[in-house]
Amino acid sequence: MESNAAVRVRFSEVIFMMDMKSVESKWQAKWEKSKQNVFNKKNIDKKLYVLEMFSYPSGAKLHVGHWYNYGPTDTYARFKRMQGYEVFQPMGFDAFGLPAENYAIKTGIHPKDSTEKNIATMEQQLRNMGAMFDWSAEIKTCEENYYKWTQWLFLQLYKKGLAYRKESLVNWCPSCETVLANEQVIDSKCERCGSVMLRKDMTQWFLKITDYAEELLSDLDKIDWPEKTKLMQKNWIGKSTGCEIHFDCETGDDITVFTTRPDTVFGVNYVVLAPEHPLVDKLKEAHPEKADAIDQYVRYAAEANDIDRLSTAREKTGVFTGAYATHPLTKKKVPIYLADYVLYSYGTGAVMAVAAHDERDYAFAKKYGIPVTQVIQKAGGETILPYCEDGILVNSGIFDGLSGEEARDAIAVHLTKIGKGGKKVNYRLRDWSVSRQRYWGAPIPMIHCEKCGVVPVPEKDLPVKLPYDVEFRPTGKSPLASHAGFMKCTCPKCGGKASRDPDTLDTFVCSSWYYLRYPDAHNDKQAWSPELINKMLPVDVYVGGSEHACMHLLYARFITKALRDMGYVNFDEPFKRLVHQGIILGPDGNRMSKSHGNVVSPDTYIEEYGSDMFRLYLMFGFSYTEGGPWSDDGIKSVAKFADRIERLVRKSLELSGGHSNMTSAEKNVNYTKHYAIKNITRDVEAFSFNTSIARLMEYVNALQKYDAEVAEKNVTFYKDCIKDLIRMIAPFIPHFAEELWQVYGNKNSVFDESYPLFDEKALVKDETEYAVQVNSKIKAKIMIPEGLSDDDIRDTVCAYPEIAEAIAGKTIRKCIVVKGRLVNLIVG
RNA sequence: GCCGAAGUGGUGGAAUGGCAGACGCGACGGACUCAAAAUCCGUUGGUAGUGAUACCGUGUGGGUUCAAGUCCCACCUUCGGCACCA
Numbered sequence: 001m002e003s004n005a006a007v008r009v010r011f012s013e014v015i016f017m018m019d020m021k022s023v024e025s026k027w028q029a030k031w032e033k034s035k036q037n038v039f040n041k042k043n044i045d046k047k048l049y050v051l052e053m054f055s056y057p058s059g060a061k062l063h064v065g066h067w068y069n070y071g072p073t074d075t076y077a078r079f080k081r082m083q084g085y086e087v088f089q090p091m092g093f094d095a096f097g098l099p100a101e102n103y104a105i106k107t108g109i110h111p112k113d114s115t116e117k118n119i120a121t122m123e124q125q126l127r128n129m130g131a132m133f134d135w136s137a138e139i140k141t142c143e144e145n146y147y148k149w150t151q152w153l154f155l156q157l158y159k160k161g162l163a164y165r166k167e168s169l170v171n172w173c174p175s176c177e178t179v180l181a182n183e184q185v186i187d188s189k190c191e192r193c194g195s196v197m198l199r200k201d202m203t204q205w206f207l208k209i210t211d212y213a214e215e216l217l218s219d220l221d222k223i224d225w226p227e228k229t230k231l232m233q234k235n236w237i238g239k240s241t242g243c244e245i246h247f248d249c250e251t252g253d254d255i256t257v258f259t260t261r262p263d264t265v266f267g268v269n270y271v272v273l274a275p276e277h278p279l280v281d282k283l284k285e286a287h288p289e290k291a292d293a294i295d296q297y298v299r300y301a302a303e304a305n306d307i308d309r310l311s312t313a314r315e316k317t318g319v320f321t322g323a324y325a326t327h328p329l330t331k332k333k334v335p336i337y338l339a340d341y342v343l344y345s346y347g348t349g350a351v352m353a354v355a356a357h358d359e360r361d362y363a364f365a366k367k368y369g370i371p372v373t374q375v376i377q378k379a380g381g382e383t384i385l386p387y388c389e390d391g392i393l394v395n396s397g398i399f400d401g402l403s404g405e406e407a408r409d410a411i412a413v414h415l416t417k418i419g420k421g422g423k424k425v426n427y428r429l430r431d432w433s434v435s436r437q438r439y440w441g442a443p444i445p446m447i448h449c450e451k452c453g454v455v456p457v458p459e460k461d462l463p464v465k466l467p468y469d470v471e472f473r474p475t476g477k478s479p480l481a482s483h484a485g486f487m488k489c490t491c492p493k494c495g496g497k498a499s500r501d502p503d504t505l506d507t508f509v510c511s512s513w514y515y516l517r518y519p520d521a522h523n524d525k526q527a528w529s530p531e532l533i534n535k536m537l538p539v540d541v542y543v544g545g546s547e548h549a550c551m552h553l554l555y556a557r558f559i560t561k562a563l564r565d566m567g568y569v570n571f572d573e574p575f576k577r578l579v580h581q582g583i584i585l586g587p588d589g590n591r592m593s594k595s596h597g598n599v600v601s602p603d604t605y606i607e608e609y610g611s612d613m614f615r616l617y618l619m620f621g622f623s624y625t626e627g628g629p630w631s632d633d634g635i636k637s638v639a640k641f642a643d644r645i646e647r648l649v650r651k652s653l654e655l656s657g658g659h660s661n662m663t664s665a666e667k668n669v670n671y672t673k674h675y676a677i678k679n680i681t682r683d684v685e686a687f688s689f690n691t692s693i694a695r696l697m698e699y700v701n702a703l704q705k706y707d708a709e710v711a712e713k714n715v716t717f718y719k720d721c722i723k724d725l726i727r728m729i730a731p732f733i734p735h736f737a738e739e740l741w742q743v744y745g746n747k748n749s750v751f752d753e754s755y756p757l758f759d760e761k762a763l764v765k766d767e768t769e770y771a772v773q774v775n776s777k778i779k780a781k782i783m784i785p786e787g788l789s790d791d792d793i794r795d796t797v798c799a800y801p802e803i804a805e806a807i808a809g810k811t812i813r814k815c816i817v818v819k820g821r822l823v824n825l826i827v828g
Numbered sequence: 829g830c831c832g833a834a835g836u837g838g839u840g841g842a843a844u845g846g847c848a849g850a851c852g853c854g855a856c857g858g859a860c861u862c863a864a865a866a867u868c869c870g871u872u873g874g875u876a877g878u879g880a881u882a883c884c885g886u887g888u889g890g891g892u893u894c895a896a897g898u899c900c901c902a903c904c905u906u907c908g909g910c911a912c913c914a
Contacts, residue, residue: 187911227832227833228832228833228908228909231831231832231909232831232832232908232909232910235831235832235909235910236909236910238910238913240913240914242914257914258913258914259914260913260914261914272914314912316912339912340912341912341914342912342914343912343913343914345913346913346914347913347914350914351914352914353914354914358914359829359912360912360914361914426913426914427913428910428913546908546909549909550909550910620840620841620851620852621840621841621852621853622840622841623840623841623842626834626841628840628841629840631839631840631853633839633840633852633853633854634840634852634853636853637852637853638852641852644867647867690840690841690842690851690852691841691842691843691850691851693851693852694841694842694850694851694852695850695851696851697851697852698850698851701851704868708868708869769847770847771846771847772847773846773847773894773895775894776894776895778847781847813894814894815894816846816894816895818846818895821846821847822846822847822895824846824894824895825894826894
């Protein structure tokens with residue numbers, strides 16, 4: 001940032017009476033000592049669980065993103081505290097994971113050492129932020145007393161049948177040398193390092209999130225989350241309602257296909273199997289003359305990487321197997337093809353192809369010279385093939401003439417009757433793959449015994465400790481596999497020789513339940529006390545980035561529901577309300593990154609202005625949920641604002657005197673105050689910090705004007721106003737306000753004060769300015785006394801010279817009065 | 829390709845269908861000062877006019893309404909998500 005030097009010179013000219021640095025550290029120490037941010041279980045009936053997504057302990061210091069997440073949310077939490085809630089706002093570290101291990105591979109520094117060091121630095125920075133974090137409940141997921149319970153969670157899932165092992169094609173990142181879950185693959189690339197993913201056949205642990213697909217979808221209606229996020233989850237779950245249809249294969253096997261368009265079933269021209277489909281081998285046996293071609297195609301499909309394979313622009317390829325299937329309704333023979341545009345992992349891995357009414361099937365049929373049979377006609381128009389919309393059925397036997405919707409139902413019913421299929425729901429969501437071939441994670445608490453097979457580690461033997469002395473340089477195998485001391489164990493069932501599972505759990509497993517641990521973070525008998533947790537949860541407000549919409553936020557919902565079904569918790573959803581902060585971009589409008597060279601560090605600003613001013617600017621300069629490009633134009637202005645408050649406060653202290661009646665000057669200040677309180681109360685609740693601060697500024701402006709203009713100040717009134725001002729700014733600039741609160745002679749903490757309440761009566765004015773329109777055009781602004789009827793208001797404005805002139809000689813056809821705002825006279 | 833969100837002064841951003849541009853930044857003018865900084869007081873959407881004022885203005889084009897930044901339709905641009913899901 002080349003402007004820094006200039007900025008420094010310019011800004012150092014702002015004179016602070018208050019030395020923010022020492023004021024901040026003073027209050028941080030006092031708050032820590034008085035334990036005022038430690039949750040008091042006695043007040044559990046007034047609890048408010050405010051949670052920010054915990055952070056990954058990276059080597060870099062806190063960045064603007066952390067600040068933007070934690071600073072404003074702390075303001076929300078402090079505000080709620082002043083409203084009388086017992087706020088629980090914990091903080092911790094998502095400490096396992098790939099970056100620490102990759103860093104270790106590069107530098108040789110052990111992940112445990114670098115992680116601990118990073119945590120120490122970040123903890124200090126987080127403390128310096130001056131947020132109300134309850135450090136007594138801190139969690140680090142890499143510590144034994146935490147991952148012991150992560151392993152316990154895995155065992156419970158296993159007992160319940162929600163954790164299982166299977167061989168399957170998985171996403172393999174060649175650079176990170178591990179498997180990733182579908183959610184962690186973005187555009188066929190690794191979420192972390194950007195490498196193009198490969199597909200690999202491996203035996204892996206999976207969590208059965210698909211068992212909860214329907215509930216994860218339907219319960220979205222119950223939670224107060226951004227609609228955008230709910231929609232993303234909805235699409236990710238991808239429910240589609242259709243039909244399963246059985247085709248008899250000439251080998252005597254059944255080919256089941258899934259379709260959302262059973263109304264097109266009479267138009268089936270061929271059947272397609274995914275190249276990985278288990279029936280392929282049998283078809284080869286039945287048609288040895290095609291075996292070579294089939295093998296060649298299967299190999300071709302297997303070698304294509306995901307980017308190529310998933311590209312819609314790619315030309316359709318496939319191979320005829322030589323075999324035929326029998327259409328369940330027409331009894332005609334249709335050819336069976338293999339083609340990789342059919343995915344083995346979705347539905348049944350087989351598709352009925354209707355060339356006339358599906359773009360992909362149409363393109364494939366044209367290429368391979370397969371006939372096209374039209375069975376849907378566009379209602380009242382010419383049908384151009386492929387026609388993929390709904391229409392009227394033709395060439396469909398007894399179903400001719402039905403609409404798409406009628407036909408889908410009728411054909412499904414018919415298929416059920418003749419035993420050839422029926423209605424079926426499919427989800428796009430896949431089970432969550434959780435095995436990672438990496439070192440820095442929670443070991444999977446499973447044992448492989450030659451005699452007994454897979455055996456869970458008994459709960460009493462937890463945790464399965466992660467050894468320190470491990471060669472973590474990648475070999476394509478799990479690093480733990482080559483640690484003899486770790487791997488060697490005895491089978492808990494038969495006592496024979498056995499070995500441990502060498503893989504570790506996806507770190508998203510660790511973060512899928514951490515919010516449950518915070519309230520009972522030191523419990524060494526159980527993961528949590530159900531009695532306590534059922535009172536503390538769900539989290540009332542959860543704040544974090546939207547990039548977790550289909551990962552962490554979905555996993556956490558799943559785990560909560562699974563735990564509920566096992567009886568460990570009694571609520572359905574972990575996060576009642578969710579708020580996403582926006583993203584602060586670099587000054588150039590791009591995402592901040594080292595490669596863009598546009599990273600803005602909070603440190604320079606905090607050094608100059610203190611953490612209060614930095615947080616105040618983050619709240620004032622951006623719309624919270626939008627974010628935007630960084631610019632430091634406004635940071636000076638918020639510092640100036642605070643400076644003005646301080647001068648006002650100190651000056652008012654010097655006043656002495658009594659009080660007199662409220663004149664219009666006092667009434668005006670009072671109005672501005674109550675207007676501010678009313679709006680701040682509403683806006684902070686909505687995380688609309690910028691408008692809240694605007695109201696504070698208006699109030700300060702009003703006080704300053706009062707101070708400057710009124711010679712005989714109503715001192716009692718004025719000092720009360722100043723005291724309220726300090727209370728009002730407290731959640732926004734906590735150290736600063738606490739200091740002023742003491743300067744004003746108070747002994748208690750300002751955060752033990754109540755946030756001022758507004759009085760509707762103070763907001764009632766004697767008269768209000770109305771915009772008066774004639775035929776919807778503004779002609780005048782007129783002060784109208786309170787309490788007039790609509791008719792009186794009309795008469796009042798009509799008597800006004802400007803209005804009288806504008807309506808002279810015309811008749812009033814209509815008069816619209818919007819109370820407190822506007823009058824519209826329609827004349828003609 | 830599909831789904832979603834957004835587009836407002838020089839600028840960050842405000843506006844339960846009811847006075848567009850709150851509150852700031854910047855700019856301009858003034859007070860204070862030997863001078864500057866800081867501070868304080870004004871002005872500040874555009875065009876025309878000395879002026880009161882008039883007209884035009886929320887991406888573009890239509891529409892609904894007494895009244896549209898806000899609702900509806902079409903389009904353009906940007907961003908986010910999904911992407912051969914049958």
